[in-house]
Amino acid sequence: MLFHVEMVVSLPHDMPEDVANEIKTRERQYAQDLQTQGKWRHLWRIAGSYANVSIFDVESNSELHELLSNLPLFPYMDITVRPLCRHPSSIRDDDR
Amino acid sequence: MLFHVEMVVSLPHDMPEDVANEIKTRERQYAQDLQTQGKWRHLWRIAGSYANVSIFDVESNSELHELLSNLPLFPYMDITVRPLCRHPSSIRDDDR
Amino acid sequence: MLFHVEMVVSLPHDMPEDVANEIKTRERQYAQDLQTQGKWRHLWRIAGSYANVSIFDVESNSELHELLSNLPLFPYMDITVRPLCRHPSSIRDDDR
Amino acid sequence: MLFHVEMVVSLPHDMPEDVANEIKTRERQYAQDLQTQGKWRHLWRIAGSYANVSIFDVESNSELHELLSNLPLFPYMDITVRPLCRHPSSIRDDDR
Amino acid sequence: MLFHVEMVVSLPHDMPEDVANEIKTRERQYAQDLQTQGKWRHLWRIAGSYANVSIFDVESNSELHELLSNLPLFPYMDITVRPLCRHPSSIRDDDR
Amino acid sequence: MLFHVEMVVSLPHDMPEDVANEIKTRERQYAQDLQTQGKWRHLWRIAGSYANVSIFDVESNSELHELLSNLPLFPYMDITVRPLCRHPSSIRDDDR
Amino acid sequence: MLFHVEMVVSLPHDMPEDVANEIKTRERQYAQDLQTQGKWRHLWRIAGSYANVSIFDVESNSELHELLSNLPLFPYMDITVRPLCRHPSSIRDDDR
Amino acid sequence: MLFHVEMVVSLPHDMPEDVANEIKTRERQYAQDLQTQGKWRHLWRIAGSYANVSIFDVESNSELHELLSNLPLFPYMDITVRPLCRHPSSIRDDDR
Amino acid sequence: MLFHVEMVVSLPHDMPEDVANEIKTRERQYAQDLQTQGKWRHLWRIAGSYANVSIFDVESNSELHELLSNLPLFPYMDITVRPLCRHPSSIRDDDR
Amino acid sequence: MLFHVEMVVSLPHDMPEDVANEIKTRERQYAQDLQTQGKWRHLWRIAGSYANVSIFDVESNSELHELLSNLPLFPYMDITVRPLCRHPSSIRDDDR
Numbered sequence: 029m030l031f032h033v034e035m036v037v038s039l040p041h042d043m044p045e046d047v048a049n050e051i052k053t054r055e056r057q058y059a060q061d062l063q064t065q066g067k068w069r070h071l072w073r074i075a076g077s078y079a080n081v082s083i084f085d086v087e088s089n090s091e092l093h094e095l096l097s098n099l100p101l102f103p104y105m106d107i108t109v110r111p112l113c114r115h116p117s118s119i120r121d122d123d124r
Numbered sequence: 125m126l127f128h129v130e131m132v133v134s135l136p137h138d139m140p141e142d143v144a145n146e147i148k149t150r151e152r153q154y155a156q157d158l159q160t161q162g163k164w165r166h167l168w169r170i171a172g173s174y175a176n177v178s179i180f181d182v183e184s185n186s187e188l189h190e191l192l193s194n195l196p197l198f199p200y201m202d203i204t205v206r207p208l209c210r211h212p213s214s215i216r217d218d219d220r
Numbered sequence: 221m222l223f224h225v226e227m228v229v230s231l232p233h234d235m236p237e238d239v240a241n242e243i244k245t246r247e248r249q250y251a252q253d254l255q256t257q258g259k260w261r262h263l264w265r266i267a268g269s270y271a272n273v274s275i276f277d278v279e280s281n282s283e284l285h286e287l288l289s290n291l292p293l294f295p296y297m298d299i300t301v302r303p304l305c306r307h308p309s310s311i312r313d314d315d316r
Numbered sequence: 317m318l319f320h321v322e323m324v325v326s327l328p329h330d331m332p333e334d335v336a337n338e339i340k341t342r343e344r345q346y347a348q349d350l351q352t353q354g355k356w357r358h359l360w361r362i363a364g365s366y367a368n369v370s371i372f373d374v375e376s377n378s379e380l381h382e383l384l385s386n387l388p389l390f391p392y393m394d395i396t397v398r399p400l401c402r403h404p405s406s407i408r409d410d411d412r
Numbered sequence: 413m414l415f416h417v418e419m420v421v422s423l424p425h426d427m428p429e430d431v432a433n434e435i436k437t438r439e440r441q442y443a444q445d446l447q448t449q450g451k452w453r454h455l456w457r458i459a460g461s462y463a464n465v466s467i468f469d470v471e472s473n474s475e476l477h478e479l480l481s482n483l484p485l486f487p488y489m490d491i492t493v494r495p496l497c498r499h500p501s502s503i504r505d506d507d508r
Numbered sequence: 509m510l511f512h513v514e515m516v517v518s519l520p521h522d523m524p525e526d527v528a529n530e531i532k533t534r535e536r537q538y539a540q541d542l543q544t545q546g547k548w549r550h551l552w553r554i555a556g557s558y559a560n561v562s563i564f565d566v567e568s569n570s571e572l573h574e575l576l577s578n579l580p581l582f583p584y585m586d587i588t589v590r591p592l593c594r595h596p597s598s599i600r601d602d603d604r
Numbered sequence: 605m606l607f608h609v610e611m612v613v614s615l616p617h618d619m620p621e622d623v624a625n626e627i628k629t630r631e632r633q634y635a636q637d638l639q640t641q642g643k644w645r646h647l648w649r650i651a652g653s654y655a656n657v658s659i660f661d662v663e664s665n666s667e668l669h670e671l672l673s674n675l676p677l678f679p680y681m682d683i684t685v686r687p688l689c690r691h692p693s694s695i696r697d698d699d700r
Numbered sequence: 701m702l703f704h705v706e707m708v709v710s711l712p713h714d715m716p717e718d719v720a721n722e723i724k725t726r727e728r729q730y731a732q733d734l735q736t737q738g739k740w741r742h743l744w745r746i747a748g749s750y751a752n753v754s755i756f757d758v759e760s761n762s763e764l765h766e767l768l769s770n771l772p773l774f775p776y777m778d779i780t781v782r783p784l785c786r787h788p789s790s791i792r793d794d795d796r
Numbered sequence: 797m798l799f800h801v802e803m804v805v806s807l808p809h810d811m812p813e814d815v816a817n818e819i820k821t822r823e824r825q826y827a828q829d830l831q832t833q834g835k836w837r838h839l840w841r842i843a844g845s846y847a848n849v850s851i852f853d854v855e856s857n858s859e860l861h862e863l864l865s866n867l868p869l870f871p872y873m874d875i876t877v878r879p880l881c882r883h884p885s886s887i888r889d890d891d892r
Numbered sequence: 893m894l895f896h897v898e899m900v901v902s903l904p905h906d907m908p909e910d911v912a913n914e915i916k917t918r919e920r921q922y923a924q925d926l927q928t929q930g931k932w933r934h935l936w937r938i939a940g941s942y943a944n945v946s947i948f949d950v951e952s953n954s955e956l957h958e959l960l961s962n963l964p965l966f967p968y969m970d971i972t973v974r975p976l977c978r979h980p981s982s983i984r985d986d987d988r
Contacts, residue, residue: 116169248405308344501551648887651765702860785939
């Protein structure tokens with residue numbers, strides 16, 4: 029089941045650089061693990077912004093929330109979720 | 125080059141049903157042609173709305189505009205475009 | 221799986237009264253059928269508005285979209301969907 | 317009498333973790349007490365957000381305000397209240 | 413129990429003048445009846461707008477919705493409702 | 509002459525509690541004095557918010573600004589002012 | 605007493621040109637009369653828009669509403685009113 | 701003197717095609733004349749929209765308004781104007 | 797050439813009072829100098845807000861920007877600029 | 893390929909002046925280098941704001957993002973990007 033997720037990051041300006049870097053390193057690892065598992069299907073940067081557009085493929089709303097709320101950057105993100113479904117004009121079956 | 129495109133459709137309530145159906149049939153054919161060509165990479169319905177989220181893969185802004193402005197439903201759509209690029213944490217090279 | 225759905229209705233002012241009534245009668249029957257089946261869990265009127273807040277309990281995003289897009293009033297509604305999940309402080313297991 | 321309440325939480329980033337935890341523990345206890353009393357009828361997490369949608373069942377606007385303003389997280393919440401009433405198409409008498 | 417209600421009127425430009433006048437006459441009579449009964453406590457015009465701010469004093473959300481949805485101008489109004497309660501600094505007991 | 513005034517309070521989270529209490533005590537005294545003088549005609553709490561809706565009865569815009577800008581909480585408030593006048597359907601002469 | 609008034613005009617596209625012209629002629633005459641009387645102190649066009657920014661000088665909110673609601677273009681305008689008062693740094697006493 | 705102008709076009713859906721074409725032909729001629737004169741410095745299409753971003757180079761606000769209000773599409777456009785000036789980091793003197 | 801300028805001031809709550817007062821004193825002197833020179837034509841307080849509406853009369857966009865960016869309160873202001881021109885119904889030639 | 897980019901700067905009020913100046917100096921150098929290379933085609937100040945409107949000419953979305961995210965002021969900017977293309981009524985070929 030697919031979900032459209034937008035994440036906008038805003039780190040506090042007074043966060044020490046090493047703290048920020050440590051969080052970003054964990055974030056990247058976490059994101060890559062979920063992509064490898066197939067749960068984080070797509071991950072794109074919005075040009076010019078510290079933000080991304082993502083497609084998640086999960087079993088349920090609960091699984092989605094668990095994945096998102098465990099993001100290392102979660103406390104510093106504004107997240108918007110929209111449920112997707114297959115478009116009747118789509119030619120791809122796995123864009124379910 | 126990828127673009128994130130949202131399309132919200134609103135047909136005038138007084139459009140005759142056969143006119144609407146004819147436009148929708150052409151729209152579907154047009155969308156499927158572009159998907160087959162690889163230019164319209166993803167096409168999802170937003171659950172509960174007469175709207176979609178799409179990913180286009182084109183050579184330039186001009187090509188994108190030409191594809192979108194030729195949509196049979198273009199005069200009845202509110203379209204928002206955002207340029208995407210590869211996310212540094214993405215594991216997929218073709219999510220360029 | 222629960223979804224929070226808001227529906228705001230705006231009928232065209234020039235719709236004949238009997239047409240409006242016929243649509244509303246079908247809408248009520250449809251809504252009551254879905255409630256009886258347990259798919260439309262809650263349905264509340266927002267005081268002072270021709271609008272409702274609803275909770276749907278469905279298997280998937282696709283089922284949700286199918287139920288909503290078949291509403292007789294669908295062409296005259298502005299619908300907003302938000303996925304819900306169980307709150308960690310909830311005492312009720314079936315508020316899943 | 318039912319009210320639709322949305323609560324969005326934003327804790328200051330510099331709040332010490334033990335202070336935050338102590339407030340959250342009290343919040344959970346408070347929320348569960350009100351649910352047990354039947355005053356906080358439903359409590360759902362909005363997937364992907366540190367926010368909830370709730371249904372309160374109270375005697376009056378004043379009781380609602382008293383319950384909400386005593387939330388331990390109240391100073392850190394943005395709260396929106398909308399009065400609900402029974403929908404004419406509802407099949408459930410207690411969705412009053 | 414008090415509610416703050418804002419009503420913004422927008423009549424279709426092609427409504428015949430006698431139809432508009434007949435609706436407005438019924439609206440005025442209805443508004444004055446509710447004021448006489450004490451249910452429509454205050455009614456003010458917002459300077460420069462075809463809009464009003466009102467205070468209703470009713471037993472419940474349901475009564476409020478019934479009163480508002482029976483306004484002759486209801487189909488042509490955009491209505492916003494907010495529940496009020498006594499302010500701790502108020503010196504007037506009946507501003508309950 | 510009546511004005512509709514909305515005040516939304518947001519105290520800085522790091523304001524010491526005794527400072528906050530001292531300001532609130534002065535605010536309450538100030539509000540009650542103006543109510544006694546008849547200048548602050550109505551004062552209601554918006555349920556669920558640290559905000560109020562008020563009706564002021566003053567001689568001029570300048571008097572209104574002087575009263576509002578002297579509120580002890582003024583530096584911490586977001587204030588919206590709208591001029592009111594008697595509604596043609598009002599039955600109360602002093603809702604001038 | 606001064607008020608800041610913004611008026612945005614939107615005439616229906618199907619209004620016959622002679623009807624529009626007749627309304628505009630009356631509007632101009634009305635505006636010039638009020639300017640001559642000193643009640644409509646300033647009248648500026650916002651460059652690029654069918655809209656104006658105006659300063660009115662009236663005795664009361666009621667007088668302002670009466671002047672505005674009698675504008676021949678009133679049914680086709682979106683009007684915003686804000687009360688002004690003398691700025692403490694102003695060097696001009698009559699910018700009261 | 702430079703101005704940033706955005707124009708969003710929305711033609712009524714019931715405008716006959718030949719009327720629309722005649723207006724667009726005049727619009728194009730008018731736009732090209734102003735570009736040739738150097739007054740309409742830049743004209744870009746916003747990809748995916750029936751809208752443009754333009755830079756005008758005029759003597760005054762009045763000249764700008766006169767040029768814009770004479771656009772054949774003016775009655776069907778939503779126009780936003782922002783005054784520009786030379787940026788201190790610009791390397792081009794004529795980006796005045 | 798006239799410009800409509802709105803300035804909303806928000807001083808940081810932790811700015812020492814003497815620093816704030818020193819800035820405000822310079823701001824007032826600066827504003828009065830520009831008014832004396834005829835460049836800051838009108839300056840009004842918006843009732844109930846720490847904000848003003850002003851009319852500037854300058855030679856160019858650049859002069860306007862220079863005047864505004866030198867305001868002592870500039871770093872603490874949210875400023876909105878709109879170009880004005882003479883309204884065809886104005887009776888005052890100097891409202892150019 | 894052209895992009896319309898708006899940048900709004902907001903420096904934290906507690907940033908030491910020498911730190912701010914050092915960042916601004918690097919920003920200016922960076923901006924002038926990109927202008928010299930032809931990648932930052934236009935750069936205008938929005939009158940009255942600490943903001944600019946820019947036109948970038950780049951090979952791809954990725955190049956645009958790389959240029960923007962390397963701006964020394966990037967962490968303190970709110971950036972909006974819109975893809976442009978040649979307007980059919982443009983007379984300039986290089987406004988591609």
